[in-house]
Amino acid sequence: NAGVTQTPKFQVLKTGQSMTLQCAQDMNHEYMSWYRQDPGMGLRLIHYSVGAGITDQGEVPNGYNVSRSTTEDFPLRLLSAAPSQTSVYFCASSIGQGTYGYTFGSGTRLTVV
Amino acid sequence: GESVGLHLPTLSVQEGDNSIINCAYSNSASDYFIWYKQESGKGPQFIIDIRSNMDKRQGQRVTVLLNKTVKHLSLQIAATQPGDSAVYFCAERPSFQKLVFGTGTRLLVSP
Numbered sequence: 747n748a749g750v751t752q753t754p755k756f757q758v759l760k761t762g763q764s765m766t767l768q769c770a771q772d773m774n775h776e777y778m779s780w781y782r783q784d785p786g787m788g789l790r791l792i793h794y795s796v797g798a799g800i801t802d803q804g805e806v807p808n809g810y811n812v813s814r815s816t817t818e819d820f821p822l823r824l825l826s827a828a829p830s831q832t833s834v835y836f837c838a839s840s841i842g843q844g845t846y847g848y849t850f851g852s853g854t855r856l857t858v859v
Numbered sequence: 860g861e862s863v864g865l866h867l868p869t870l871s872v873q874e875g876d877n878s879i880i881n882c883a884y885s886n887s888a889s890d891y892f893i894w895y896k897q898e899s900g901k902g903p904q905f906i907i908d909i910r911s912n913m914d915k916r917q918g919q920r921v922t923v924l925l926n927k928t929v930k931h932l933s934l935q936i937a938a939t940q941p942g943d944s945a946v947y948f949c950a951e952r953p954s955f956q957k958l959v960f961g962t963g964t965r966l967l968v969s970p
Contacts, residue, residue, distance in 0.1 A: 847905030
């Protein structure tokens with residue numbers, strides 16, 4: 747039982763490049779979400795999914811796409827990277843009933859130059 | 860990560876002291892609250908949660924207090940240890956499956 751696994755751990759992109767941040771969980775959790783963490787701003791919700799085939803926007807969705815084809819995987823796509831997307835990205839999952847603590851991955855540190 | 864919290868409020872305590880970390884939340888409709896601990900270079904780790912129909916909940920060495928009148932949440936850590944040094948976040952749930960996080964407090968524990 748690995749929990750929530752994020753890859754890669756570090757990434758440097760040039761402005762305009764695209765990439766996909768991977769997130770996988772092996773706990774059969776229905777709910778998955780992506781957050782970004784910037785200095786002094788806590789964690790902000792980008793996108794979330796309440797089950798396979800269902801996604802919705804969070805607080806800061808612009809510039810990011812998601813899909814949920816399986817219960818296990820929830821990739822985050824940066825379409826055209828910008829320096830403002832330099833951040834630490836965390837994926838989280840929960841059993842879906844909303845009253846349990848969310849399990850977070852160890853994060854992806856992304857730098858856009 | 861290391862770059863998070865350059866301007867975070869910081870609470871410094873001695874080992875063995877009790878620590879109290881405070882959080883003001885914003886949405887009176889929030890029905891669920893969670894405290895997380897984040898160590899350097901790691902993701903947030905669940906500590907304890909509380910529903911809005913409760914005022915207090917206790918865990919192992921930790922207690923969360925909720926005051927809905929003033930929209931205030933606190934985390935009390937008993938007999939603080941060096942391993943408790945981390946950034947602590949509160950989170951509120953204003954609607955189903957959406958968590959809103961506070962900016963965090965850094966706890967520094969001196970031996």
